[in-house]
Amino acid sequence: MNRFSIWRTTSMKQSKTIFKTLKFVYCSSKRTVILIAIFTFLLGLIVPINTYIWSKFINVLFSSYESNVIPKLVFVLILIWCLWIVQMILQKANKYLKDMLTDHLNLKITESILNKQNGMTMSQFDNPKIYNKINKINTEGLSRSISVTNNLILLLQNIVSFIGTAVILVTYNPILLILLCFVFIPILAIDIKISTGLYEIYNERIEKLRLVTCLKDLMLRYENIKEIKIYNMGSFLLNRITDTYKKYLNQDKVIRKCNMKKQIWGEIGEYISKFCFTLYVIIDGITKQKDIGTIILYINTIDILMQNIGDIEFVLSEMYDDNLYMESVFDFLEEPMQHREGKKKLENINSIELKDIYFKYPNTEKYILENINLKLYKEKSYLLVGENGAGKTTLVKILCGLYEPTSGEIYINGENIKKYDLESYRKRIGVVFQDFIHFPLSVEDNIKLGNIDDYENDDSFNKMAELVGVDDIVNKLPEGYKTQLQNEWMDGTELSIGQWQKIAIARGLFSNGSVLIMDEPTASLDSLAENEIFQCIKTTLNKQISIIISHRYSMAQIVDKIIVISNNTIAEEGQFTELIRKGGKFYKYYSVQADRYKKGKYDE
Numbered sequence: 001m002n003r004f005s006i007w008r009t010t011s012m013k014q015s016k017t018i019f020k021t022l023k024f025v026y027c028s029s030k031r032t033v034i035l036i037a038i039f040t041f042l043l044g045l046i047v048p049i050n051t052y053i054w055s056k057f058i059n060v061l062f063s064s065y066e067s068n069v070i071p072k073l074v075f076v077l078i079l080i081w082c083l084w085i086v087q088m089i090l091q092k093a094n095k096y097l098k099d100m101l102t103d104h105l106n107l108k109i110t111e112s113i114l115n116k117q118n119g120m121t122m123s124q125f126d127n128p129k130i131y132n133k134i135n136k137i138n139t140e141g142l143s144r145s146i147s148v149t150n151n152l153i154l155l156l157q158n159i160v161s162f163i164g165t166a167v168i169l170v171t172y173n174p175i176l177l178i179l180l181c182f183v184f185i186p187i188l189a190i191d192i193k194i195s196t197g198l199y200e201i202y203n204e205r206i207e208k209l210r211l212v213t214c215l216k217d218l219m220l221r222y223e224n225i226k227e228i229k230i231y232n233m234g235s236f237l238l239n240r241i242t243d244t245y246k247k248y249l250n251q252d253k254v255i256r257k258c259n260m261k262k263q264i265w266g267e268i269g270e271y272i273s274k275f276c277f278t279l280y281v282i283i284d285g286i287t288k289q290k291d292i293g294t295i296i297l298y299i300n301t302i303d304i305l306m307q308n309i310g311d312i313e314f315v316l317s318e319m320y321d322d323n324l325y326m327e328s329v330f331d332f333l334e335e336p337m338q339h340r341e342g343k344k345k346l347e348n349i350n351s352i353e354l355k356d357i358y359f360k361y362p363n364t365e366k367y368i369l370e371n372i373n374l375k376l377y378k379e380k381s382y383l384l385v386g387e388n389g390a391g392k393t394t395l396v397k398i399l400c401g402l403y404e405p406t407s408g409e410i411y412i413n414g415e416n417i418k419k420y421d422l423e424s425y426r427k428r429i430g431v432v433f434q435d436f437i438h439f440p441l442s443v444e445d446n447i448k449l450g451n452i453d454d455y456e457n458d459d460s461f462n463k464m465a466e467l468v469g470v471d472d473i474v475n476k477l478p479e480g481y482k483t484q485l486q487n488e489w490m491d492g493t494e495l496s497i498g499q500w501q502k503i504a505i506a507r508g509l510f511s512n513g514s515v516l517i518m519d520e521p522t523a524s525l526d527s528l529a530e531n532e533i534f535q536c537i538k539t540t541l542n543k544q545i546s547i548i549i550s551h552r553y554s555m556a557q558i559v560d561k562i563i564v565i566s567n568n569t570i571a572e573e574g575q576f577t578e579l580i581r582k583g584g585k586f587y588k589y590y591s592v593q594a595d596r597y598k599k600g601k602y603d604e
Helices: 003-028 030-061 069-119 128-170 174-183 185-220 222-230 234-287 292-333 392-399 422-427 443-448 458-468 470-474 497-510 527-543 576-582 585-603
Strands: 351-359 369-377 381-386 407-412 429-432 515-519 545-549 561-566 569-574
Touching: 003 030, 003 069, 003 128, 003 292, 030 069, 030 128, 030 292, 069 128, 069 292, 128 174, 128 185, 128 292, 174 185, 174 234, 174 292, 185 234, 185 292, 234 292, 351 392, 369 392, 369 545, 369 569, 381 392, 381 585, 392 515, 392 545, 422 429, 429 497, 443 458, 443 470, 443 497, 458 470, 458 497, 470 497, 497 515, 527 545, 561 576, 561 585, 569 576, 569 585, 576 585
Parallel strands: 381 545, 381 561, 429 515, 515 545
Antiparallel strands: 351 369, 351 407, 561 569
16 A cells, blocks of 8 residues: 555544544534634634734824824724724633533533443453553543544634635735745644654553553552551552553653654744745835835734644644544444344243353353253242352353353243343343442442332332341431442441442342342351341242352252252252252262361361
């Protein structure tokens, strides 16, 4: 590909990005953008008008020997004063509108990105490139889109000013105008080359910078501080962060010095040109005996034009730089969505069948699940057991519709799951994940988020909270269910891990789904609290399809079926007495745990 083809491809891509950005900004607040465009146009028009009027004022001033010169001077000064007032009002109005546009743009970007994120699949989030894009957007997206907006405003203002001022210079010497434009071509080329180089460096660093940001956030989170202090990790993590910054700081020092030298030589060429053009106007004006006001008009015109062209060149190079980052925003927003074709609404789940299910995570070769065949029925309870890493949680994610099997089929109520609308399917499922979310909201919000559609159902809310024992926690809190949780916030209260776990279980129960899945629901509870949850779970087991993952086998005797996952497949399944009698995998797991409890009793 030759240089012209590369330039043409790059220019087309840049033009598309600018158009997308303009459209994006315009859609954020149409009225504001239109007003900014009008006011900016008027501000650009004021510059050549002001320059022309000042030249007339100087001519009048130097013709003071004429009669009635004072009224003429006053009239021209009043015109100039009026222009100042109009300019000031337009500038203040434009600043107000730009500030409002920034807020609208912030809302638009946040809404677009989070909507996109909500529609993406779990498999897309397993791709590190997606996180790199998200990090770029979070760190640069808003500032770059605002920068593009400001630069477009500045570009419009300078173009209007340039056209108006160029008309004045064309009447004097059009060749000067052409030469002025040519002066800035090498400067623009230098700036574009610098911007491209800096963007390539940024792309090379993005993942390491994302890690640094992650470590900083980790160090600042309240729940992490105790462990960081106990193990004295602070200095190690700080050194890891500062070493990365220092490494890039030293690299940037060399790069910026080189860029500065290039820009200085470009600017020197600009000032030499300005000197030559100004000298030409003075010599030509004296030779042709022009009015001093006319000579000053042309000198000011050249100065304004060079400033306009310089600003346009600067804006174009800045926009080129901004567009490189904005491409990341649009790349993310245009990331292909993996939609399920099913449209059928699901009202209830009576049975789930997994047939010949195989699964491996994206970009990996190892199968996490192999040859899974399983039937689950309404009003039945199931306990999933197995070693760590056997695939239990992955199986749950597939049941929740977070991942699609690599191969095999899932049937809901006897029909293929692909026929059903995914959102309506997920609404029928309540889940308590092992790594559940601690929302920085009130206790009430933390529970009711389990069923947004039934958010106002206080009867169900109170029933579930009481069933799990959350009411005992709330009675000790300053604002009851309205208490703000987490210490990072004003008037916030921190809960223990066990208390958080009770809230997560209440959230799962409040979902009122046809399927209830609990991943290690008692892992963080003491024996008394575990017994409370045990009794709670026991009362809810036969109201839906209940699936429990646990390494504690106290629930084994109350569920209808135990499913043992081993070596990424179902090793055995059956009732408690059946599996104990069989003497297989479950018998081994149960015996080891039972022996440990007995040993603990003997030690006491």
